[in-house]
Amino acid sequence: MSQIIQSDYSLFASAAFDANEYANAILSGEPYLPSSDLKSSHVGKHPHKLSAPEASAKDDISQAISKLSFGIEDVSKQIKSLVTTHHEDLLSQAANANRLSGSLTSVKSDLTDLDSSVEKLRRKISVPRQSLHFSLSRLQKFQQASDLLRRTSRFVVLARRLQSQMAEMEQSASKANASTTLKLSESVAQMTSSDPSILGDTGDGKERTIAKAALSIAELVILIDGPGASDTSGADSTGRVNINKGDFNLRSINAITSHIPFIEDARVKVTNEMVNMVITGLSTLNQSLLASSLQTAYNLGVLPYQVQALMTELAQDVEDRIKRAFDLTKISKDANKEGNASPNPGTSTGPQYKSRVRTEPTNVTAPQWTAALWVRLEKMTEEMADCCIKVYTLEKVLKLKRDTISQTLFLDEAMNILENTPSATFWTALSRALEKHGRDSARGSSFIQQTLSTGYPKLLRLFHEFFAKIAVHTDTVYSPSHQSPETVLVLRSLTYFETLYLSRSTNKLNEVVAQAFPSNGARVTPGANDGLNIARTVTNELDSARFDPLFIRAVAKVVVSTLDIMISRADHLIVKDRAAILLSGPSPTPAQIMNSYVATCLYHCHSRLVKLREEYSDAIFQIISLSIDKIHATYEQIVDPLLTAIRRELGAIIARLHRIDFGKSTDRAAGMGGPSFYMKDLVDKLSYIKLEVLNKYLVEEDNHKWIMSIVKFVLRTFVLHVSITQPLGESGKLQLTTDMTELEFALSAFMVDGSQSQKRGGNLDSLGDEYRLLRAMRPLLFLENGQLANPMYTTGVPPLIVLHHILVRSPLPLPHSLHGWQEAEYVRWVDEHSEEEAKTLIEGGLSHWEKMAETEGRNAKEAEEYVSLARTVLQNASI
CATH class of the missing domain: 1.20.1310 (5 helical Cullin repeat like)
Structure with a gap:
């Protein structure tokens, strides 16, 4: 119902409601439309139709009036109801409004006072500020005018100075030309008698004048266009000044504008002279002239750009020449x-066909x-x-x-x-x-x-x-x-060409290595010539690069890689199984022959390469030294096992002398009257080792060293075995003497170098202590017991050998018997330990025997003499 009432009253609540128009509409029986709806309908919008309560034109006026009367009564009732309901609130609001009226009056008064204060401040601040601003503007204009006048005055002075400087420069140039012409026309005698400083003074004067003119031009440009206009940003490529810059320049003054073309021409002339001086100074390396030209460039403000242009030109010149x-x-x-200038003799001099320019030569x-x-x-x-x-x-x-x-x-x-x-x-x-x-x-x-x-x-x-x-x-x-x-x-x-050269060098070295050690699996036998060829090629490659410290390092690295390849291939050829050290004879095994070839090749390669230490610096040799050491180590991998096997084989043959009873008066089985069987075997084995094994190794100096070491080993081992031979009778001593003589002949023949016309190292005296020990061993066998402790009779014999012989004659046990060793094991132990340790072992055996004799109650009278002799020898050895 309330919505219906609001809808009925909405027409009258509209802001565009007009009572006269409404009454006319009722009287005429037409619907009433407010004026706002009429405007909206003209714009093309759909109007909101507000119809009068009169829905139809047939309604009479009385009905309209009755409806209006009813509505008025209804509204009055609603108003009365609202007032009755909210009368307390209305009264309180009225009281509050009455109280606020006094506060609003006070605020209005304060605002009026504030407006007056603001106006007073405006008159005290704003007006003087405007006056000051106007004064400052006038002062700025005065200062600008003063600056223009100052610059104009300075400009006129500099312009006149520049004119005089340019005239002086032209005069100096004419004098220099006249002096040059006169110098060319005079004779040598007149040139000698004339003053040589005239031309130099003229040149120096001209350079100073150009520098001063440049300074004047730079200052003139600054006066015209302001600071920063004297560099190349204020000049074009020809050196002319760009004067159309700046807010307060002098271009609007007619008297100054007339001088601008002259300044531009002067700058061009000075710039050209400066460039010519720079070119002349660089061409003649005249530092004085170059310094003067750079001073001119600095005065013009173009020094950085001039240097940059020079560097660009020189860099481009170098690139063009390289191209x-x-x-x-x-x-x-x-x-x-x-x-064409040097034709081959015998060729025809008639007309020849000229072909087009070739880009690649023919053979x-x-x-x-x-x-x-x-x-x-x-x-x-x-x-x-x-x-x-x-x-x-x-x-x-x-x-x-x-x-x-x-x-x-x-x-x-x-x-x-x-x-x-x-x-x-x-x-x-x-x-x-x-x-x-x-x-x-x-x-x-x-x-x-x-x-x-x-x-x-x-x-x-x-x-x-x-x-x-x-x-x-x-x-x-x-x-x-x-x-x-x-x-x-x-x-x-030049790395590109160096890389190509190193690649060719690598190929050359690899070809030489491949000839000695093919990689296709073919079983070849490299020899001394192959090793020398490899070393020679390496030496040649290093020698071609030795003049350059960096180049030779690169070549040395290539050499290292090649030598590593050679070592790897040689290692594959080396036979490392038992066949390589088998000495049963009568001929060497294929493995021994192959190893001898490889060792010979490695030896000759190493012996030549190791001499490079004397030819090159330590830094260069250090690069290839590791590979050279690897070559020698590979060589020793072949040689060392073979030499060890030789010593072991010869030591085993010598140890067989203990199978013979040297205590009997005669021993037909041992071949009395001639060398013993073991000695015959030893002689045959030495001959086999010399002819069939060592001679396969063409290693020169090393072969001689091996022979010397083998001979010394045989002598030392033989003497040690002889010194512990037990029992030993008079006939046994004679037999040992015969064996010693046979051994001397065999070793002398073993030391002869058959490749030379004369003996090399065949003299046993060159062996030193080992041979002297063998010679001293013969009389030692036949000395009386008392003489064994006398150093005068045992000269050249170590105390250990004397102690052994004393124990052999005595009932005392030998060290190896006391410890349960075989004779060969004891000899090996003595060879691996020092003589002091061996003497300590014997002394311990003596002490042990004495204790055992006391404990078991043995008759020690027979052994007292030998114990005393042994103690005496030990005491003499410690002195």
Whole structure:
């Protein structure tokens, strides 16, 4: 119901409701539309129709009035009801409104006072500020005007000064030309008598004038365009000043504008003179002239850009010359000129057919092409040296020269835009150009690749000459002990050709190794010639690179890899089983023959390579020394087991003498009257070892050392076995003497070098103590017991042998019997230990026997003499 009532009253609550229009609508029986709905209908929107309570035109006016009356009564009732319900709230709100009226009046008064205070402050601050702002603006304009006047005044003074300086410069130039003409026309005598300082003074005066004019021009440019206009940002490529810059320049003053063309022309002239002075100074390496030109560039404000332009030009010049050196077209033309200039004798001089320019030589023209290429490379290195000297001269002047006024170092000024020093920039550009054009030319031409890869040492020598030439003018050093970073950088640019050369060197070395040790599984027998060929090839490769400290290191590394391959292949050929050390005879085994060939090859290779220590520095030899040591170690892997087997075999034969009873008066089984059977076997075995085993090893000095060591071993082992032979009678002593004589003859024959016409080492006296011991052993056997303890009778015999012989004659047990050893085991023990340890062992045996004799009650009278003799010998040995 309330919604219906609100809907009925919504028309009257509208803000656009008009009572007159509503009454007219009722009277005319038409629906009533407020004016806002009428406007919306004109815009094209759907209007919200607000119809009058009169739904139809047929309703009469009375009904409309009655409805209005009813509505008015209803609204009045609702208002009365609301007032009745909320009368307390309405009263409280009215009271609050009455109270707020007083507070609002106070606030309004305070706001009025605030507005008046703000107005007073505005009159005290804002007005003076506006006046001050206006005054400051006028002052700024006065200062700008004063600055323009000051700059104008200074400009006029400098312009006049520049005019006089330019006139003086032209006058100096004319005097210099006149002096040059006069100098050319005078005779030598007149030139000698004239004052040589005139031309120099004129030149110096001209240089000082140019520097002053440059300073004047720079200041004039600053006056026109403000600070920062004197550098290259204020000048075009021709050197003309760009004066259309700045907010407060002097271009609007007519008197100054008329001077601008003159200033531009003066700057162009000074710039050209400066450039000519720089070029002349670099060409003649005249540091004084170069310093004057750089001072001019500094005064003009273009020093960093001028240095940068010079470095760019020099770097480009070097690159162009390197590119021309590798140009196959020019090489072809040079080769053709050389071929036409020196024709082969006997050829026809008639008209010849001229073919087009070739890019690769033929077999006939290859020598001419090669000669032409090397000539161009030599010329290239000379031109590179000239450019390098110019760069270092420029950098030296930049390091030493300072501005006379600001004391600014010219190098620091140039480094404001340069990324690096001139020398570093030059070396970087040089190395890049060499690497790029060299690699590209080699990849595009097999002729250049082959020529420079095979002739890389020659190319490297050209750069050594280049380093030597520039060393006088630069701080670069290239020596075996020290290499400057710049030189290393340049040589690294030739890595492409070095790699090709090292590859060829590797192939050459591998071919020599492959000839001696094939990798295809074929069983070959390398020999002395193969070892010498390998060593000779290694030596030649190192010798071709010894002039360069870096190059020889690279070659040495290649040599190491090749030697490692050789060692690996040799190790596969070495036979390491029992057949390699079998000495049963009558001929050597195939394994022994193969090992002898491999050992001979390794020996000769090692003996030549080890001499390189005397030919090269320790740093270089240290690179290949490990591989050389590996060769010797591989060689010893063959030899050492064989020598050990020989000693073991000979020791076993000598130990068989203990099977013979030397205590009997006669022993037919032992062959009394001649050498014993074991001695005959020993002689035969020595002959077999010498002829069938050792002679297979063509190792010269080592063969002689082996023979000497084997002979000494046989003598030492034989004497030790003889000294412990028990029992020993008079006939046994004679038999041992006979065996000793036979052994001397056998060893003397064993020491003879059959490959020479005369005996080498055949004299047993060269053996030293071992042979003297054998000779002294004979009388020792026949000495009386009392003489054994007398050193006068036992000269040349070690105390240990004397002690053994005393124990052999006595009832005392020998050391090996006391410990349960075999004779061969005891001899091996003595050979592996010191003589002091052996004497200690004997002394312990004596003490042990004495204790046992006391304990068991044995009759020790028979042994007292021998114990006393042994104690005496031990006492004499300790003195």
